[in-house]
Amino acid sequence: MRNWLWLALFAPAAQACELPGGPAEKLESPKYTIVYRAAPPLRVGGHFALEVAVCPAPSELRVDAWMPEHRHGMNYRPSVKDRGGGRYRVEGLLFHMPGRWEFLFELRAGGETERVAHAVRLE
Amino acid sequence: MKRAIVLLLAALAPAALAFTDAEKRAIAAHGPWPPAFAPDPSNRASGNRDAIELGERLFFERRLSANGEHACSRCHLPERNWTDGEARALGLARIDRNTPSLNNVRLQRWFGWDGANDSLWAQSIRPLLDARELGMSDVQVAALVRGDADLACRYRKVFGILPLKDEAVLVGVGKALAAFQETLLSGRTAFDEFRDALLKGDQAAAAAYPDAAQRGLKIFVGKGACNVCHIGPAFTNGEFHDTGIPFFIEKGRVDPGRHAGIQNLRASPFNLLGAYNDDPKRSTATGTRHVVLEHRNFGEFRTPSLRNLVLTAPYMHNGRLATLRDVVNHYSTISPDRLHADGEAILKPLNLSEGEAQDVVAFLESLQDAGGRYRRKAFAPDCR
Numbered sequence: 336m337r338n339w340l341w342l343a344l345f346a347p348a349a350q351a352c353e354l355p356g357g358p359a360e361k362l363e364s365p366k367y368t369i370v371y372r373a374a375p376p377l378r379v380g381g382h383f384a385l386e387v388a389v390c391p392a393p394s395e396l397r398v399d400a401w402m403p404e405h406r407h408g409m410n411y412r413p414s415v416k417d418r419g420g421g422r423y424r425v426e427g428l429l430f431h432m433p434g435r436w437e438f439l440f441e442l443r444a445g446g447e448t449e450r451v452a453h454a455v456r457l458e
Numbered sequence: 459m460k461r462a463i464v465l466l467l468a469a470l471a472p473a474a475l476a477f478t479d480a481e482k483r484a485i486a487a488h489g490p491w492p493p494a495f496a497p498d499p500s501n502r503a504s505g506n507r508d509a510i511e512l513g514e515r516l517f518f519e520r521r522l523s524a525n526g527e528h529a530c531s532r533c534h535l536p537e538r539n540w541t542d543g544e545a546r547a548l549g550l551a552r553i554d555r556n557t558p559s560l561n562n563v564r565l566q567r568w569f570g571w572d573g574a575n576d577s578l579w580a581q582s583i584r585p586l587l588d589a590r591e592l593g594m595s596d597v598q599v600a601a602l603v604r605g606d607a608d609l610a611c612r613y614r615k616v617f618g619i620l621p622l623k624d625e626a627v628l629v630g631v632g633k634a635l636a637a638f639q640e641t642l643l644s645g646r647t648a649f650d651e652f653r654d655a656l657l658k659g660d661q662a663a664a665a666a667y668p669d670a671a672q673r674g675l676k677i678f679v680g681k682g683a684c685n686v687c688h689i690g691p692a693f694t695n696g697e698f699h700d701t702g703i704p705f706f707i708e709k710g711r712v713d714p715g716r717h718a719g720i721q722n723l724r725a726s727p728f729n730l731l732g733a734y735n736d737d738p739k740r741s742t743a744t745g746t747r748h749v750v751l752e753h754r755n756f757g758e759f760r761t762p763s764l765r766n767l768v769l770t771a772p773y774m775h776n777g778r779l780a781t782l783r784d785v786v787n788h789y790s791t792i793s794p795d796r797l798h799a800d801g802e803a804i805l806k807p808l809n810l811s812e813g814e815a816q817d818v819v820a821f822l823e824s825l826q827d828a829g830g831r832y833r834r835k836a837f838a839p840d841c842r
Contacts, residue, residue, distance in 0.1 A: 379487070380567075380695050382744045405804050410697055411748040427748030431697040432686050433487075458483050 352390035364451045385425040392421030393442040400438050433457045474664035475672045484679035491650045499737035501579050503633040512612040513638025524593030533557040536832045539769035545777025549591035554707050556777035564640040567696040571759045571775045572719025576746045580728040582635035600627035611841035629734045644765045645827035674821025693764035702792045703774045705757040716758035720751045768826045786815045
């Protein structure tokens with residue numbers, strides 16, 4: 336009984352999933368919370384990177400993006416650097432057109448894959 | 459009475475068309491102009507005055523061709539917005555593609571119609587070595603620089619040394635040529651004046667922009683969605699598209715466009731991931747590191763800038779379309795059947811009326827600057 340209480344005191348309240356350093360997008364899926372921020376901020380025709388936090392940490396994260404209405408993705412394949420503890424840096428992204436883009440987060444763990452999409456609009 | 463006169467005068471004064479907030483945001487994306495200069499970190503000669511002068515001399519240097527008769531300026535003529543007016547360029551032999559303008563070239567991410575180079579200096583090396591263009595070798599370029607006291611002096615002034623390795627001398631020549639081309643920037647246009655006036659809410663100044671151009675601009679950012687690809691201050695997204703222009707060159711030969719461009723980029727010893735990049739951080743190599751080769755790249759060509767395009771006819775990657783009106787008609791009547799089945803679903807016939815097509819041409823013509831910015835200097839062998 337005493338051990339259970341100990342664990343409860345030190346377990347994160349709702350497993351805080353945050354990115355320090357400013358506002359970020361937060362996505363919820365049945366298994367995961369994803370928080371991400373683009374740097375530099377999104378604009379048409381400029382390379383950008385994503386800082387991503389995923390809770391709980393999957394064994395693998397893949398990130399891509401596409402324009403569903405245009406039926407095409409980016410001209411670049413992003414690379415994902417695992418920084419440990421559910422933190423990632425994704426590099427090499429570029430949105431080359433204005434309009435609606437969808438980020439695609441693919442999370443793998445325990446032989447299962449979960450996909451989370453998030454739409455953004457660029458002018 | 460006085461109030462009535464003021465109202466009457468206001469009613470008679472020319473006024474800009476009404477633009478929605480969304481249209482204004484889309485128009486704002488095409489400026490400001492001119493952009494500030496930012497040196498290219500991959501080229502230590504970028505922005506260097508001595509390099510610019512050396513590059514300018516080399517640009518007009520006929521000894522930089524295998525027959526001693528051609529220079530970069532054979533195809534890139536200053537008075538034609540740095541193009542040549544030919545459908546397909548003519549160097550030592552006929553080339554498969556139209557000569558692209560060099561105005562605003564430093565703003566590009568990829569260079570050439572197929573983006574086979576990722577820096578302006580690497581792109582400047584390409585025609586020197588192409589047997590159909592200037593037909594030189596690194597050995598010949600290095601021998602010319604070493605053997606000409608003035609060029610050798612200027613080279614040392616820029617780079618400190620004249621390397622023993624021929625290929626390294628060639629790269630220096632490319633970097634000096636790039637430093638010169640970075641100075642080629644088109645001037646402000648009637649569109650730029652309109653854009654700035656519109657954003658400031660200066661109706662009187664905005665009204666000076668011709669009505670036809672304003673209507674054409676509305677189509678450009680609206681019904682035509684031309685700004686999906688022709689976006690940003692230089693009116694290009696810098697990427698590659700299949701626009702339904704046939705890529706057959708002649709019987710048995712096709713131009714693979716971006717598909718070959720990416721492969722050539724990766725194979726080039728002069729790409730930004732290579733040893734000749736002067737930036738140890740490789741800060742401009744993100745695209746090279748991450749670019750992906752796909753089947754749909756076949757027959758894709760880079761979106762050209764639209765600034766000063768009045769002087770760059772004929773148009774498209776192979777000069778197939780003679781006039782701006784032909785270009786507008788192409789997009790007005792394009793058949794989706796001519797596009798890649800697995801490509802982008804962007805283009806569809808715009809079905810413009812006669813008046814709408816004329817308005818779009820009027821808008822495109824308003825992207826012309828006043829001209830006359832470049833003055834070629836008289837060169838003297840006076841390096842000390």
